[in-house]
Amino acid sequence: MPHIDFKNDLPGIRSALAYSPETAAPLGVLAEILLRSDEGLTRAERELIATYVSYLNDCFYCHHSHGEIACIYLDGDREIIDQVRNDFSTADISEKLKGLLRIAGKVQQSGKAVTTDDVVHAKNSGATDKDIHDTVLIAAAFCMFNRYVDGLATTTPKDMSSYPLRAKQVAEKGYGNHIYTEKQPA
Amino acid sequence: MPYIPLEEHLPGITGLLEYRKDTAAPIRELTQFLLRGPSSLTEGERELIATIVSHRNECRFCTAAHTAAADILLEEEETSARVKQDIATAPVSDKMKALLTIAALVQQGGKYVTPESIEKAKDLGATDIEIHDTVLIAALFCLYNRYVDGLSTVAPTDPGFYKGLGERLKNHGYNRLPQGYDHLKKKA
Numbered sequence: 001m002p003h004i005d006f007k008n009d010l011p012g013i014r015s016a017l018a019y020s021p022e023t024a025a026p027l028g029v030l031a032e033i034l035l036r037s038d039e040g041l042t043r044a045e046r047e048l049i050a051t052y053v054s055y056l057n058d059c060f061y062c063h064h065s066h067g068e069i070a071c072i073y074l075d076g077d078r079e080i081i082d083q084v085r086n087d088f089s090t091a092d093i094s095e096k097l098k099g100l101l102r103i104a105g106k107v108q109q110s111g112k113a114v115t116t117d118d119v120v121h122a123k124n125s126g127a128t129d130k131d132i133h134d135t136v137l138i139a140a141a142f143c144m145f146n147r148y149v150d151g152l153a154t155t156t157p158k159d160m161s162s163y164p165l166r167a168k169q170v171a172e173k174g175y176g177n178h179i180y181t182e183k184q185p186a
Numbered sequence: 187m188p189y190i191p192l193e194e195h196l197p198g199i200t201g202l203l204e205y206r207k208d209t210a211a212p213i214r215e216l217t218q219f220l221l222r223g224p225s226s227l228t229e230g231e232r233e234l235i236a237t238i239v240s241h242r243n244e245c246r247f248c249t250a251a252h253t254a255a256a257d258i259l260l261e262e263e264e265t266s267a268r269v270k271q272d273i274a275t276a277p278v279s280d281k282m283k284a285l286l287t288i289a290a291l292v293q294q295g296g297k298y299v300t301p302e303s304i305e306k307a308k309d310l311g312a313t314d315i316e317i318h319d320t321v322l323i324a325a326l327f328c329l330y331n332r333y334v335d336g337l338s339t340v341a342p343t344d345p346g347f348y349k350g351l352g353e354r355l356k357n358h359g360y361n362r363l364p365q366g367y368d369h370l371k372k373k374a
Contacts, residue, residue, distance in 0.1 A: 003304040003321075004314035020318060022219050026212035033209050058297065103336075111335025112244065119189045129190040130206075133337065137209060140332035147325035150296025151288075152318065 003153045010180055011157045011166075012061035013149050018180040027145075031175035034138050035069075040130045044073035045097055048084055049104045049138045055085050056108045059146035061156045068167035095125040100135040107139035162186075189338050195371045197340040197347075198247035202333060204367060213329075217360040220323050227316055230259035231282055233355075234269050235289045235323045241270045242293045245331035247341035254352025281310040285320045292324035 006015040017024035035046045047070035054062035067081050074080055083091035088101045099122030106113040114136070122132060157163070165185040192201035203210035221232045233256035240248035249270075256266045268276040273286045284307035291298040299321070307317060342348070354363075 003299065003301065004317050016318070016322075020315075020322075022223065023216055023322060026216040026219070029212040030209060030216070033212070057295065107332050107336045110243065111332040111337075114189070114336045114338070116189070116338075133190050133202075133206060136336040137206075137333055140329040140336060143332055144325040144329035147292050147296040147328055148322055151292045151299045151321040151325060152296075153299070153301075 001153065002155060003151075006154075008180075009155070010184065011162070012065065012154050013145065014180045014184075015154050016148060016152055017177075021177070024177060024180065028176040028179075030141060031145075034134065034141060036174055037134075040128060041100075041134055042073070044070055045100070046134070046138060047073060048081070048093075048097070049101065049135055050142050051081060052084055052088065052101055053104055053108050053139045053142040054146055056105060057143065057146040057150075059150050061149050061154065062142065062146050064160070064163050065166060068163045069170050071164075072167055072171040096122070096127050096131070099123075099125040099127055100131060103132065103135050104139040107136055108143060111136075111140070187338065188340065192337075192339065193367075196367055197342050198251065199330060199334050199339070200367060201339060202337060203362070207362075210362070214360050214362060216326065220319060220326065222359040225316075225319060226313065227285075227319065228259070230256055230265075231278075231285075232319075232323060233259055234266060234278070234282070235286065235320055236327050237266055238269055238273070238286050239289055239293045239324045239327035240331055242290055243328065243331035243335075245335050247334050247339065248327065248331050250341070250345075250348040251351050251355070254348040255355040258352045258356045279310075281307065281312050281316075284310050285312055285316060288317065288320050289324035292321055293328060296325075 002015065006019045008015055008018045010018055017027065035050060036043055047066050050066040051063060051070050054066055070081055071078055080092060084093065084101065088098055091098070103114055103118050103122055106115070106118055119132060169179065169185050188201070190205070192205055196204055203214065221236065222229060225232065233252050236252040237249060237256050240252055253266045257263045260266070265277055269278065269286060273283055273290065276283065278286070284303070288299055288303050288307060291300070291303055304317060
């Protein structure tokens, strides 16, 4: 049961967003820019970073929601998502993304855990300053989103078939107020 | 030294917010609403939440900045110091102790927030909105602290710097200064 009365039955973060529209608006804009910008990192790479950090934070709702969105951008290649979760160093992804996931994993622990060596390694694998910036900020943002979702004990849908439906909605129309104002996909 | 090229006259978070202004805009708007918007918690109380989370995340820059802001708003320095030392014995209301305890649990992880910690806050008069805002402020500072330290931004050692920053946070809040930050160049 949620820690507060959201006055709605929406799943996961959507219940908190609907409860507090003033904070939902900037949160939606931030997610849209960080996860759907096509400059530098791809949308799939951005969602994989979000999925990985949410997995490390043990946030079931965010982990599976962003995993499904990544899956859409990867044309249904679920294997890559499993590989990233289990051991990204052996996953079928670029060396650059491996370097960035290493940084994201450190950010999940603490900002201070990121070392010069982590950054040099990512840069040597082709990461630009902007890629590194975006990776750190995506990872940090998911340390916020995950805590918002679990810290208020929002409702986690048990029906796994509902995750791809919400993912499709986000992949098609992006992040923003529509995810809690419009009818939930079913 | 920062891991990416940031303007030297803007240490800590400010250089990052100027580095990518498109992500900075919603972060600033969210912070302005949570810490300065209409609320039954005072601005000083909300700065104490930012302070305890930054302190537990060992983020020197954010801890010093929000301690300074809290001290200016509360017009004394004892409360912030004692909150950082021990929430249970700090000179704040029992409701505020319960909210600061929730914030400290959020710092560890969302799942650390127990129904008991929420019930205690409610018994002491905390409303759902106050609990919501406390959790989101604490979560937001888990973002800020990681952003600031994860890119290895500079934390000035001069206490006077934070006093100036605290004044800016009191007078201008979290919105970007209309004139930008070039005027700070000469002082740097």
